[in-house]
Each structure stands twice: as structure tokens, then as C-alpha cells.
Amino acid sequence: MPTNIAAPNSPAHPPFAVLDDRLHDEDIEEFKATVLAKLTLAVGKDAANATDRDWFVSTALALRDRIIHRWLRAERASDAKGRKRVYYLSLEFLIGRLFNDVVGNLRCGELVRVALGDLGVDPERMRSAEPDAALGNGGLGRLAACFMESMASLGIPGCGYGIRYDHGLFQQVITDGWQQEYPEQWLSFGNPWEFERPEVIYDIQFGGWVEKAFSPKGRPQSVWHAEETIKAVAYDTPVVGWRGRHVNPLRLWSARAVDPLHLAAFNEGDHMGALSPQARAEALSKVLYPADDTASGRELRLRQEYFFVSASLQDLVRRHTRTFGSIYSLPEQAAIQLNDTHPSVAIAELMRILVDLHNVPWDAAWEIIVATFSYTNHTLLPEALESWPVPLFERLLPRHLEIIYSINAHHLEAARRSGQLDPALLTELSLIDESDGRRVRMGHLAFVGSHRVNGVSVLHTELMRDSVFSQLHRLYPGRIVNKTNGISFRRWLHRANPSLTQLLCEVCGRAVLDDPAALGRLADHANDKALQERFAAVKRANKVTLARTTRERLGLNIDPGALFDVQIKRIHEYKRQLLNILDAIARYRAILADPGHDWVPRVKIFSGKAAPNYSRAKLIIKLANDVAQAINGDPLVGDRLKIVFLPNYNVSLAELIIPSADLSEQISTAGMEASGTGNMKLALNGALTMGTFDGANIEIGERVGEENIFIFGLRAEGVAERRRRGLDATDVITASPALSEVLEALATGAFSSEDPHRFAALIDLLKYSDPYMVAADFDGYRDAQGRVDEVWRSRSEWCRAALLNIAGMNWFSADRAIAEYADDIWSIPH
Numbered sequence: 001m002p003t004n005i006a007a008p009n010s011p012a013h014p015p016f017a018v019l020d021d022r023l024h025d026e027d028i029e030e031f032k033a034t035v036l037a038k039l040t041l042a043v044g045k046d047a048a049n050a051t052d053r054d055w056f057v058s059t060a061l062a063l064r065d066r067i068i069h070r071w072l073r074a075e076r077a078s079d080a081k082g083r084k085r086v087y088y089l090s091l092e093f094l095i096g097r098l099f100n101d102v103v104g105n106l107r108c109g110e111l112v113r114v115a116l117g118d119l120g121v122d123p124e125r126m127r128s129a130e131p132d133a134a135l136g137n138g139g140l141g142r143l144a145a146c147f148m149e150s151m152a153s154l155g156i157p158g159c160g161y162g163i164r165y166d167h168g169l170f171q172q173v174i175t176d177g178w179q180q181e182y183p184e185q186w187l188s189f190g191n192p193w194e195f196e197r198p199e200v201i202y203d204i205q206f207g208g209w210v211e212k213a214f215s216p217k218g219r220p221q222s223v224w225h226a227e228e229t230i231k232a233v234a235y236d237t238p239v240v241g242w243r244g245r246h247v248n249p250l251r252l253w254s255a256r257a258v259d260p261l262h263l264a265a266f267n268e269g270d271h272m273g274a275l276s277p278q279a280r281a282e283a284l285s286k287v288l289y290p291a292d293d294t295a296s297g298r299e300l301r302l303r304q305e306y307f308f309v310s311a312s313l314q315d316l317v318r319r320h321t322r323t324f325g326s327i328y329s330l331p332e333q334a335a336i337q338l339n340d341t342h343p344s345v346a347i348a349e350l351m352r353i354l355v356d357l358h359n360v361p362w363d364a365a366w367e368i369i370v371a372t373f374s375y376t377n378h379t380l381l382p383e384a385l386e387s388w389p390v391p392l393f394e395r396l397l398p399r400h401l402e403i404i405y406s407i408n409a410h411h412l413e414a415a416r417r418s419g420q421l422d423p424a425l426l427t428e429l430s431l432i433d434e435s436d437g438r439r440v441r442m443g444h445l446a447f448v449g450s451h452r453v454n455g456v457s458v459l460h461t462e463l464m465r466d467s468v469f470s471q472l473h474r475l476y477p478g479r480i481v482n483k484t485n486g487i488s489f490r491r492w493l494h495r496a497n498p499s500l501t502q503l504l505c506e507v508c509g510r511a512v513l514d515d516p517a518a519l520g521r522l523a524d525h526a527n528d529k530a531l532q533e534r535f536a537a538v539k540r541a542n543k544v545t546l547a548r549t550t551r552e553r554l555g556l557n558i559d560p561g562a563l564f565d566v567q568i569k570r571i572h573e574y575k576r577q578l579l580n581i582l583d584a585i586a587r588y589r590a591i592l593a594d595p596g597h598d599w600v601p602r603v604k605i606f607s608g609k610a611a612p613n614y615s616r617a618k619l620i621i622k623l624a625n626d627v628a629q630a631i632n633g634d635p636l637v638g639d640r641l642k643i644v645f646l647p648n649y650n651v652s653l654a655e656l657i658i659p660s661a662d663l664s665e666q667i668s669t670a671g672m673e674a675s676g677t678g679n680m681k682l683a684l685n686g687a688l689t690m691g692t693f694d695g696a697n698i699e700i701g702e703r704v705g706e707e708n709i710f711i712f713g714l715r716a717e718g719v720a721e722r723r724r725r726g727l728d729a730t731d732v733i734t735a736s737p738a739l740s741e742v743l744e745a746l747a748t749g750a751f752s753s754e755d756p757h758r759f760a761a762l763i764d765l766l767k768y769s770d771p772y773m774v775a776a777d778f779d780g781y782r783d784a785q786g787r788v789d790e791v792w793r794s795r796s797e798w799c800r801a802a803l804l805n806i807a808g809m810n811w812f813s814a815d816r817a818i819a820e821y822a823d824d825i826w827s828i829p830h
Contacts, residue, residue: 023110031108031115034062047119052129053189055121056099059112060130060192063102067238071247078157079323084332084828086151086158087316089309089346090144090339092288093162093250094136096651098193098237099127100495101149105240132650133191134168134184135252137288137609138570139677140378142651143814144339146488146677150814152241152248153490154830156822161312163304164235164252169288172609172648177625179610179618183287193237194252200234202314204255204307210399215359222356224399230281231256232311242490242514253311257281291613295392302345302388302396309346317353327358331371335826338375338450341386344442347373347449348400351407356399366410374825375446375453376483379674380460380468381574385443387433393440404431404440411448415475428471447472447479452825454483456675457696463671463716481824484699485675486817489516492681497659499538500685504806507531519810522803532799539660539686539802546605546660550644556632559639562601563792565690566682567665568649568657571610571617574672578620578762579774579781580604580665581627584643585742585751586782588631591640599640600789605657607649616761621645623759626751654678659685662798663788666691667781669772671716673697684809686802688791690784692777696812704808708801712784713777722776728768729775739778743767 039045039058050058078085095101103109116123136142144160151158167183174180205226213221232253239248257278265273283300284307292298316334317327324333338344347369354365378384394401408431415429431448433439447453447469455461461482465473473480494501494513504512507525511518525531543560550558567580584604591599606624610617628643646653664682666673666689673695683689683700690710691697701709714722733739743763749756766775791798822828 023114027111028115028118031062031111032118034065035059035115035119038062052122052125055116055119055126056129057189057192059116059126060099060102063099063106063108063112064193064238066106066108067102067240067244067247070240070244071238071249074157074246074248082324082333083157084826085334086156086822086826086828087312087334087336088144088148088151088158088160088339089312089336089343090141090160090162091305091308091342092136092141092339093133093144093148093160093252094138094141094651095133095145095237095250096655097127097130097132099130101491102193102240104490104495105149105153105242106244131184131186131188132652134186134650135162135165135288137169139675140340143485143487143677146486146491146814147818148239148248148250149241149488149491150486150818152239152246154815154818154822155241155246156248156818156828156830158248159316160239160248160250161308161315162250162252163285163288163308164254165285165288166254166282167287169609170612174621174625174645174647177622177629179621181612191235191237195236197234197236200315201256202232202311203258204230204232204310206230206303206306206396208398210402219359222399222402224352224356229258230284230307231258232307234311234315251312251315253285253308255281255284255307289611291611293613298388299392299396302392305342306345306349306397306400309343310349313346313350313353317350327354327360328364328368330368334372335828336373337821337826338373338446340376340378341384341443341446344375344386344446344449345397345400347445348397348403348407351403352399355403362406366407369449370451373446373450375450376456377443377446377453377460377464377469377674378456379672380463381672385441385468387436387439387441387443390432390438390440401440404445407445407448408432418475425471429475443468444472447476451479452481453479454481454821454825456483456485457699458482458484459671459698459716460674460695483817483820483825484696484812485677485680486812486814487677487680487684488814489684492655492658493684496655497538497542497685499541500535500659500806503534503538516810516813516815520807522807526800526803526807529796532796532803535686535799535803536795539662542659546656549656550646553646554644556642556644558603558642558644559601562603562639562642563662563788564603564605564660565663565665566605566657566661566687567667568605568607568654569678570649571608571620572614573616573620573772574669575608576667576669576772576774576777577606577608577624578772579667579777580606581620581624582739582742582774582778583781583785584627584631584641585745586738587641587785588627588634588637589741589745591637592634595636600792601640603642603644605644605646605661607646607653607657609649616765619759619762623746623751623762626758630751654681658682658687661685661687662792662802663687664689664691666695666697667713667777668692668694669777670694670714670719672772680809680812683805684812686806688788688798688801688805690788700808700812703811704805708804708808710784710787712780714773714780719773722773727770729770730767732770732775732778733767736775736779738782739775 035058038061042061043054043057045054103112113123148160170181171184207227208225211223213223215221233256235252237250239250260278284304290297290300292301320330354360431441431444433441455464465480508518508521540560547558547560550556569575624645631641631643658681661682664687666679670692675696692713693711693715746759747763752758822830
């Protein structure tokens with residue numbers, strides 16, 4: 001066991017030093033000259049007047065020059081060899097800041113640090129000038145970003161397709177405890193990583209009517225006469241793989257009007273009206289997930305989805321026919337992956353392109369569709385499976401509705417021929433839901449049009465087969481497969497936690513940088529007391545950094561020696577931040593009742609955004625902040641308990657919080673979390689998991705050891721049984737004195753004296769409905785938190801469990817997941 005490991009964050013191990021190639025003086029001078037040239041010629045500044053933002057742009061452009069040659073070389077090689085490509089369609093790509101990713105994967109971090117230092121630039125300040133790319137919301141978008149990086153790292157030719165949102169989701173500001181939403185301004189100063197492609201532009205059409213006609217050969221044809229056309233313009237961002245060996249593009253679409261200005265109207269004095277076509281068009285790429293609680297919001301959401309799907313399919317079909325000629329060879333040269341249900345209209349759009357534009361016969365076109373598409377389902381929540389009212393679909397996409405009707409007819413006829421179609425089950429198999437005003441089931445469309453449909457954890461895949469897709473599974477046995485999610489170790493360990501990475505390299509060898517499986521060697525050293533102390537020192541240094549940030553942003557002092565209990569994810573009732581807050585109230589009351597007890601100091605850290613129109617989730621944020629104000633200001637509690645809500649959760653904030661976490665809260669209602677990836681990131685950085693028996697928590701427990709994870713609460717079958725029996729929780733609450741007291745405190749305004757009934761809606765929901773089993777799981781959760789306290793009191797036991805968690809996470813790599821997709825779904829060598 002090495003004994004000369006430098007202290008965390010010491011100058012001996014600056015960020016990236018452990019990852020870099022050998023440095024030469026001539027490389028430093030060359031890079032300095034390139035940065036200065038970019039500063040002068042591209043930014044238009046001299047060094048004396050340059051801001052941190054100017055230096056960031058100049059350095060990013062200098063790095064981009066190093067990328068472009070690799071990118072073009074990879075493209076040429078793939079085309080020359082006729083390699084099959086993956087086209088990854090996702091409404092979200094939560095890429096965050098790219099600087100560290102690019103520098104790390106090019107292995108030039110030390111070069112950049114030294115060169116900038118010679119120029120008098122603080123690398124950390126310069127890096128902080130890069131905004132987070134506001135292209136996603138949560139795990140779905142972050143998974144897409146990790147998968148794109150892993151495809152490049154494994155040398156798999158691919159292209160990500162999405163929307164270049166001007167303002168992303170939203171910037172969250174907490175005012176008097178309430179969430180306020182403001183536009184993200186990440187593109188205000190441009191994006192130095194991207195290449196605008198004004199020559200790559202496609203017409204996206206909406207509305208109108210369909211004419212029945214005949215081709216010159218006498219074959220019936222459908223001709224779509226659209227009434228509205230919008231332009232999709234491409235922007236490419238290179239995604240660099242590990243060691244810079246391969247580069248793939250992330251192509252994002254921006255919306256433009258065909259006629260940006262009605263000049264006649266403008267000259268007639270209608271200045272605002274003259275700009276309305278541009279405003280209507282640009283709305284498609286303004287924000288991610290516009291509120292859909294209004295008819296106009298729902299229409300905009302569907303228009304967004306079709307906009308990026310149509311542009312992407314037109315683009316990939318053009319690329320394919322230009323390179324390979326025949327459209328019939330598409331399945332051999334292209335694999336299209338639908339990342340969740342949002343891009344499902346792609347099934348109908350590609351059928352339109354094949355049948356209407358390329359004159360492919362229907363049956364042959366359908367064979368191409370099924371062989372080319374695959375679909376990842378990420379949730380069983382009804383709202384995420386998406387269904388669209390038939391009248392809306394018919395008004396916006398009349399030809400596509402005809403195609404879906406035809407797909408449905410063929411699908412149901414195939415079921416009849418198979419002898420498996422029970423007339424009573426017709427409504428469950430149909431792509432049209434007749435029970436709720438006639439709606440198009442997009443999840444069913446994606447399922448029927450794909451040769452593989454995958455879940456993202458073992459339990460989630462089983463639930464897909466047994467519940468939401470059970471009848472389709474009977475009709476298409478073998479189509480549903482499992483591909484448990486993974487994360488980029490390069491992003492979430494190497495970059496986010498360089499001190500821990502250095503320690504792991506010294507213990508397990510530098511192979512951990514290339515082979516995540518090498519982390520498993522750490523298990524052999526988990527009992528080493530010296531290693532435990534070194535790990536504890538790394539963790540404490542990261543906690544000191546987070547404590548400093550908390551003080552700067554919130555004016556709140558937290559003790560780095562306390563247990564950092566972290567729940568960071570979007571705010572949703574099924575994620576059960578409410579359960580965590582209720583536990584905090586119960587702990588607070590227990591401390592007040594027995595201040596002399598030897599309490600384990602605890603800092604509960606929350607971060608996440610609620611959808612703008614999700615009132616109960618926003619009320620939960622208000623509750624967290626009201627409870628924090630009461631507890632943090634109570635001198636009788638002191639440092640024994642603090643509550644932190646860090647606003648505006650994004651990738652950069654996650655990279656700060658995750659390395660500092662001791663306990664990872666993964667407490668969603670059992671059966672409702674498809675997989676989770678936050679659980680993987682936190683465990684990889686040495687946090688122990690507090691979780692339900694759900695999603696990837698189950699597989700994490702199997703690999704880190706059941707004694708090194710805290711599992712509690714109802715299981716999926718128990719949740720289903722309780723739903724069948726009824727959700728009224730008054731009996732559960734009556735049987736739990738602690739929960740009764742907590743709810744009484746809330747009901748009497750203990751945390752909202754100026755508005756005692758503020759949280760009545762949350763209380764009534766728990767008492768009389770409890771759809772997310774918060775009351776049902778409360779006592780089990782409290783007991784599990786007690787076990788956490790017991791283990792925490794033994795520093796050695798806690799550190800040993802943390803090291804075994806890190807070792808056991810070696811399987812949960814995005815590289816492993818992408819390799820499985822390539823082998824089992826895409827049929828692409830790697």
C-alpha cells in the first residue's frame with residue numbers, strides 16, 4: 001500500500017495532472033501563441049483588456065482547432081469503411097460545461113493550466129466564465145450526454161440530434177422560499193464550441209390537408225399540402241472521446257421563419273405584426289418543456305417534437321442516400337435510437353419520407369422502419385409516455401395521423417392472424433386510446449415501430465413486461481430487453497473529483513483511467529486503515545469546498561465534519577423530497593426534546609427544480625425553505641442539524657455537491673423510478689445510498705453488498721397492493737406518533753406562522769390519498785436513518801462501506817452500457 005500519497009488538493013495534484021500526457025516546453029509556447037492569436041483575431045481584444053469570458057472563448061477556440069482535425073479524420077475514416085452509424089434522438093442533452101470534458105479527454109489539462117498561468121490567467125476563474133449549456137432538465141438529458149461521450153470514447157460512429165434551446169429549461173431563483181423562473185441566458189455571448197451550418201437547412205411543415213392522387217405508374221399516392229413551413233438550421237458541437245481518438249457531432253436544430261419579416265406589413269406601420277411569423281417560428285427552439293397545462297402549450301410541445309424529429313430524419317436520410325445510394329440499405333447502415341417517448345413521431349415521419357417521397361412500398365417501408373428503430377423507455381409514469389388528442393394531431397400533422405391509422409390497422413391485423421388478439425384486449429393493443437376522447441399513444445407507436453424496446457434497470461424492464469406494455473409484450477415476445485443505465489466515469493469521477501481519482505490511481509493503478517472494471521481492485525484494500533483515513537481526508541476537503549460555496553451563496557455556515565445528507569434531483573412527488581423534509585422535522589423535534597443526547601450532526605442538502613406549472617412540487621420547495629429557516633435559525637439546535645436548499649440545480653452544481661456527499665437519498669416510491677443515474681454518480685464518489693428497493697438501487701445493492709446500502713420501505717408489489725386496498729393513510733398516521741406530531745406541527749403553522757394553512761394541501765393529500773406512499777414509508781425511513789447514524793459513529797466502518805461502494809460501482813459505466821447497446825441492439829462493432 002503506497003504511503004506517499006499527497007494531501008487532497010495539494011499543488012502536487014492539480015486538476016487533470018493524473019490524466020495528462022507528458023508536457024514539453026514547445027507545446028506550452030505553441031498553445032500560448034494560439035490562445036493569444038484567438039484573443040486578437042477572433043475575440044478582438046488584447047491581453048491587457050481581456051475579461052475572464054474573453055480568455056475562455058479564446059482558449060475554447062484554441063482547443064476546438066485541435067478537435068476539428070480529429071473530427072474530420074474520424075468522419076472520413078467512417079465513410080471510407082462504410083461503417084454503420086448510430087443516430088441518437090433526444091429532446092434533452094444536458095451537457096453542462098464542456099471545457100473540462102474537452103481538456104480531460106484530450107489529456108491536455110496540465111498544458112492548459114501552465115500556459116494560462118504564464119499568460120497571467122487564473123484557470124479556475126476562466127473556467128467559471130463558461131455557462132452551463134441549458135439543453136436538459138435531469139437524468140434523461142444527462143444520460144444522453146454521457147452516452148454521446150461514451151460512443152465517441154468507444155469509437156462508435158454516431159450523431160446526436162436535438163434542439164438548440166435559446167433559454168433551456170429556466171433559471172431558478174428562490175424568493176422568500178418560493179421558486180421563481182427566469183430565462184436561462186447561456187447563449188447571450190455565443191457558444192465557442194459549436195459550428196453553425198447555415199447550408200444545412202430543412203423545411204418543417206405543419207397543418208394543411210392531404211390529397212389522394214396517383215403516381216405516373218398508377219399507384220395511389222398521398223400528397224400533403226402543408227399550410228405552414230418553418231426552417232430548421234443545424235448547429236454542430238463536437239463530442240470528444242477519451243484520449244481524443246474519436247469525435248462525433250451533436251447536431252442541434254434552431255428554428256427560423258421562412259420569411260423573417262413581412263416587409264409590406266412593416267412598411268404599412270404594423271411593426272409588431274410584421275415580426276409575428278419569426279416569433280412563432282422561433283418559439284419552437286426557445287425553451288425546453290414549455291408548460292403544457294394550456295391548449296397552446298400542448299400544441300407547442302408537439303410542434304417541438306415534430307420539428308426536431310423531421311429535421312433529423314431528413315438529415316440522416318440525405319446523408320445515407322448520398323453515401324450509400326439506396327434507401328433500402330438504411331437498416332444496414334443506420335441505427336436510430338429514440339431516447340424516451342418524446343421522439344416517437346419519428347416512426348410516422350420516416351414512413352412518410354419512405355412512402356411519399358422515396359416511393360417505397362408500404363410493407364417494404366415498414367420492414368425498414370422496424371429494423372432501423374429502437375426505443376428506450378425511461379419511465380412508466382403516464383404523463384411521460386405521452387399521448388396526443390387526435391384533433392390536435394390531425395390539425396398539425398394530418399398525413400402522419402393517416403399513417404398512424406394505417407400502422408395501427410396492420411398492427412391489429414397481425415395480432416388477429418397470430419391468434420393472440422383477445423377482443424377484450426383490443427383497446428390495450430391499439431395505438432389509439434378510445435377511452436379519453438381519442439388520443440394517439442406515442443409509447444405504443446414507438447414500441448410497435450422498433451425491433452428492440454429496452455428498459456433501463458432490471459426491475460423497470462420487468463415492470464414494462466408486466467404492466468404498461470404487457471399486452472404488446474405478449475404479441476411481440478423478445479422485443480423488450482434490459483440495458484441498465486451507466487454514467488461517464490470520466491465526467492463524474494475523473495473531472496468532478498480529481499483528488500479521489502488520484503488516490504484510486506495510486507491504489508488500483510492507472511488502469512482505472514481506461515478500464516472502469518479496475519476499480520474493483522479497491523475492494524481488496526477496503527479494510528486498510530491508512531487508506532480509509534486518506535479517503536476521509538479527500539471527502540472532507542470536498543465538503544469544505546461545498547461549505548464555502550454554501551456560505552457564499554446562502555450566507556449559511558455548515559460544519560464539514562457533519563454527515564452531508566444529499567438529495568439532488570428534479571422536484572416531483574414521486575421523488576419524495578417531502579418524505580425527507582418530514583424526517584428533518586421529526587429529527588428537529590427530537591433534538592429539541594432531548595438536547596443532551598449524542599446526536600450525529602447532519603446537514604440535509606436539497607437541490608432541484610419544479611416544473612413551472614407543478615404547484616405541489618413548488619409548494620414542497622417552499623416547505624423545504626420554511627423548515628430550513630426555522631431550523632437553521634434555532635440556537636438550541638446549532639450544528640446538530642442544518643437544512644440547505646441550493647437554487648438553480650445544474651450540472652456544474654452537481655459536480656460540486658456529489659464529491660462532498662456522505663449519504664445519497666434515492667427514495668422514490670418503489671416501482672416508479674426507472675433506474676436513476678444520480679445514485680450511481682454519488683456511490684461512485686463514496687456516498688452510501690439510502691434508497692427504496694427500486695430502479696438501479698437494487699443492482700447497486702447487489703454489487704456493493706447489501707450491508708453497505710440502506711434499503712427501506714414498501715417494494716413495488718407492496719405499493720401495488722396498497723393501491724388496490726385504497727390509499728387513505730389515516731390508519732398509518734394514527735399508528736405513527738412521530739408522523740402524527742410532524743403533521744400536527746405543519747397544520748398549526750409551526751413553520752408558517754404568517755400563513756398557518758399554507759401546507760394544508762400537502763397534509764390532506766398525505767392523510768386521505770398518499771399516492772406516493774410518503775406516510776406508508778415514513779416509519780421505515782426513520783428507522784433506516786437511525787441505522788445511518790449508528791454506522792456513521794464508526795469512522796472506520798463508514799469509510800470501509802464507502803470504499804466498497806466505489807469498488808462495486810465499476811460495472812455502472814456508460815461505456816459498458818453503450819457496448820451492450822452496440823452488441824445487442826445496434827449491431828455495431830466497437
